[in-house]
Amino acid sequence: MLEHIGSGVEDLYADLTLGNVSAWQQYTLAYPTNDNGAQYYYISGGRPVMGALTKSLRQYFRYVRAGATRVAATSLSGSVRPVAFTNPGAGMAVVLHIDAPGTYTVGGMRVGTYGVEMTNSSGTRSTLPSVTATANGTVSISPTQSGVLTLYRTP
Known part of the structure; x- marks a missing residue:
């Protein structure tokens, strides 16, 4: 719709x-x-x-740029529902709906540094430490709350 x-x-x-x-x-x-x-x-x-x-929607609208292409994303955890995008200029944005705190590994990432921002289920936004994907294409994140988290490519 x-x-x-x-x-x-x-x-x-x-x-x-x-x-x-x-x-x-x-x-x-x-x-x-x-x-x-x-x-x-x-x-x-x-x-x-x-x-x-709007507070949770901004996790998409702030980092998924006009002209982005959605790419396949799956989860091995029932606590995480991912949606991934390739932005124009080859930057990635991965939005994770996190239903439970924990440590999660995200694969298929392009090499580079990613900012991490989350809006918890109460609508409070926070910035988590940046993560770096190396040649193996994975990053680990450890959110302490449920909510919507975005990994976005930083320059």
Whole structure:
């Protein structure tokens, strides 16, 4: 689906992995109303405020660039649901839906350094230590909370 009011990151994941969508959006960017899930930002006191659903969605929107190609991604753990992309210019972005804290190995990465950012299930964003993929193409991450985590190629 291209537009759906009230959809969050789990709907986006399903639309990408089951529906193979190539475009996705909320109803509107911003609107002067309460946080009802129809917009990324609502207006409060004359100022834009990030909506609750936007906090996890930004894990995709911030690092998956226009023109990106989705590539195959699988998980050996029932606690991780991956979605991977190759951005224009060959940078990768891998979004992991993490259902339980733990240590996870991500394979198939291109050689290089990757930033790690996570939005936990409460909507709090944090930056984790960068990881480096070597010739074996793997990195290990150890999130301490559930949420949505993105590995993104750094210059």
